[in-house]
Amino acid sequence: MLIKRRNDIAPSEITPRTLFEGRREFIKAASATVLAGAALYAGLPRRAWADSKFADLQKSPYSILETPNSLREITTYNNFVEFGFGGKSQPAERAGAMKTRPWTVRIEGLVQKPRTLAIEDILRIAPLEERIYRLRCVEGWSMVIPWVGFPLAALIKQVEPLGSAKFVEFITQMEPAAMPGLSLPYLDWPYTEGLRLDEALHPLTLMAVGLYGDVLPNQNGAPLRLVVPWKYGFKSGKSIVRIRFTDQQPQTSWHIAQPDEYGFYANVNPDVSHPRWSQEKERRIGEFFKRRTLPFNGYAEQVASLYAGMDLRKYY
Amino acid sequence: MSPSLRQLAAIKAVCFIACLGPLAQLAWLGFADGLGANPIEYITRHLGTWTLNFLLVTLAVTPLRHISGWHWLIRLRRMLGLYAFFYATLHFLTYIWLDQFFDWASIVKDIAKRPFITAGFTAFLLLIPLAATSNTAMVKRLGGRRWTQLHRSVYAIAIIGVIHYWWLVKKDITLPLLYAVLLGALLGFRALRLARERQRQMNAYL
Numbered sequence: 331m332l333i334k335r336r337n338d339i340a341p342s343e344i345t346p347r348t349l350f351e352g353r354r355e356f357i358k359a360a361s362a363t364v365l366a367g368a369a370l371y372a373g374l375p376r377r378a379w380a381d382s383k384f385a386d387l388q389k390s391p392y393s394i395l396e397t398p399n400s401l402r403e404i405t406t407y408n409n410f411v412e413f414g415f416g417g418k419s420q421p422a423e424r425a426g427a428m429k430t431r432p433w434t435v436r437i438e439g440l441v442q443k444p445r446t447l448a449i450e451d452i453l454r455i456a457p458l459e460e461r462i463y464r465l466r467c468v469e470g471w472s473m474v475i476p477w478v479g480f481p482l483a484a485l486i487k488q489v490e491p492l493g494s495a496k497f498v499e500f501i502t503q504m505e506p507a508a509m510p511g512l513s514l515p516y517l518d519w520p521y522t523e524g525l526r527l528d529e530a531l532h533p534l535t536l537m538a539v540g541l542y543g544d545v546l547p548n549q550n551g552a553p554l555r556l557v558v559p560w561k562y563g564f565k566s567g568k569s570i571v572r573i574r575f576t577d578q579q580p581q582t583s584w585h586i587a588q589p590d591e592y593g594f595y596a597n598v599n600p601d602v603s604h605p606r607w608s609q610e611k612e613r614r615i616g617e618f619f620k621r622r623t624l625p626f627n628g629y630a631e632q633v634a635s636l637y638a639g640m641d642l643r644k645y646y
Numbered sequence: 647m648s649p650s651l652r653q654l655a656a657i658k659a660v661c662f663i664a665c666l667g668p669l670a671q672l673a674w675l676g677f678a679d680g681l682g683a684n685p686i687e688y689i690t691r692h693l694g695t696w697t698l699n700f701l702l703v704t705l706a707v708t709p710l711r712h713i714s715g716w717h718w719l720i721r722l723r724r725m726l727g728l729y730a731f732f733y734a735t736l737h738f739l740t741y742i743w744l745d746q747f748f749d750w751a752s753i754v755k756d757i758a759k760r761p762f763i764t765a766g767f768t769a770f771l772l773l774i775p776l777a778a779t780s781n782t783a784m785v786k787r788l789g790g791r792r793w794t795q796l797h798r799s800v801y802a803i804a805i806i807g808v809i810h811y812w813w814l815v816k817k818d819i820t821l822p823l824l825y826a827v828l829l830g831a832l833l834g835f836r837a838l839r840l841a842r843e844r845q846r847q848m849n850a851y852l
């Protein structure tokens with residue numbers, strides 16, 4: 331993989347959607363648009379590390395053909411509760427203070443080869459791909475996001491899980507000086523999420539390091555985050571620092587806080603209501619009319635078999 | 647200090663225009679592309695916040711009047727109350743129109759199933775008779791006493807409004823709590839005065 335130096339070009343938004351229809355042209359087109367838009371946009375997405383931009387991204391057959399949301403939408407409308415529970419714009423306003431370098435990820439638990447990896451090494455584990463995925467938030471909105479990343483399975487292979495490993499726990503960063511949300515008692519910090527090992531190994535499950543061909547902005551979970559596109563967004567932990575393999579189902583933050591509202595599986599499912607609202611429809615950010623929510627967020631063909639025979643109302 | 651009739655008319659005019667501020671702000675933000683990634687949510691929340699603000703401002707008139715001695719403030723109260731209803735109506739319409747797009751089945755389900763919507767809807771329904779009986783003719787028709795009794799429901803409406811807000815936030819209850827404290831103070835002022843008045847009457851009787 332190649333990282334090109336990008337000198338002093340400021341990243342930005344207002345990248346017309348039509349540009350992304352020809353995704354092959356995208357990276358070239360984006361840099362030009364980025365320059366043009368730079369002057370217009372005050373809330374610049376915060377960069378993870380230096381001014382690097384990914385080159386030679388592989389296209390993925392797992393990408394969907396829908397038009398991605400704009401960089402501005404993706405980087406100004408976020409839930410990242412370490413930066414506050416008080417609104418979707420808080421992460422963009424506050425996450426710039428988070429330090430994302432140096433960054434290491436400890437991989438431990440029921441594995442042959444536990445190790446601590448620097449972010450630079452993680453970037454070399456597998457070729458980086460562009461993956462355009464739907465993201466459905468449990469709150470009833472959705473986006474289409476062109477991630478940059480690699481399959482989590484590639485990372486898992488490196489540490490050789492033991493036969494006894496059944497689950498993977500993802501533990502995320504705590505930097506109190508930068509994260510005012512940590513002083514609020516609403517969640518059990520650090521924010522922790524988990525997957526079954528077979529879910530973690532599924533080829534759709536992505537470790538994302540970038541977005542729109544560039545490094546991940548802090549508010550989107552820099553420098554390394556999970557993306558599980560068939561589950562509600564809260565399952566996809568941001569700014570991950572520890573990955574632990576266990577034989578027990580991990581206790582996850584939102585589940586601890588409100589067990590009846592947020593299950594461990596949290597697969598997108600229009601037929602299972604959140605106790606306080608229906609999940610039948612969603613508002614795609616940028617669209618006026620709500621659209622129907624699809625089972626497994628439209629990825630049923632690829633993932634439904636993981637849950638064969640399970641009662642999805644019970645295991646919500 | 648009491649303003650002349652002309653001054654009062656001027657004050658009312660200024661107040662009337664100032665109360666349109668939050669709506670003008672929305673229009674401006676819409677025009678300047680400042681409503682964020684989810685404009686419908688922004689509009690709904692902005693209008694909800696201002697409904698509650700106007701309810702509290704309306705409820706603040708009486709305490710302010712007693713503390714400051716500016717009894718003419720009462721002349722603004724009807725307008726403020728009607729503005730609360732105005733913003734509530736816009737808030738409700740945003741929900742019906744922009745959020746749900748007249749999907750009545752879904753709206754009915756929402757009102758029945760989502761406690762915070764149930765609360766908001768209840769508060770809105772309770773506001774309707776107050777708005778409908780706000781003009782002088784209706785006050786006369788009902789008679790002052792019945793009118794006053796009816797309009798006491800505004801206390802319940804404000805409480806339900808705060809509950810509506812409290813139930814809809816995900817975790818951070820700071821703002822609903824702030825509104826609850828303010829409302830507590832406004833209602834507490836009345837309760838205290840009532841208690842003192844009773845005491846005074848009792849003493850006079852003895």
Ligand code: HEM
Pocket residue numbers: 687690691692693694695696697698701734737738741763765766767768769770773803807808810811814
């Ligand atoms: C007197 C009546 C009402 C008052 C005082 C009121 C007040 C509020 C307030 C303060 C908010 C939160 C704003 C924020 O988060 O900044 C809000 C949000 C909201 N209200 Fe109301 N409301 C009322 C009636 C209604 C009605 C009748 C409905 C619909 C049937 C409704 C639906 C909503 C919705 C959908 C939200 C946004 C929730 C979200 O974005 O998650 N409200 N309202």
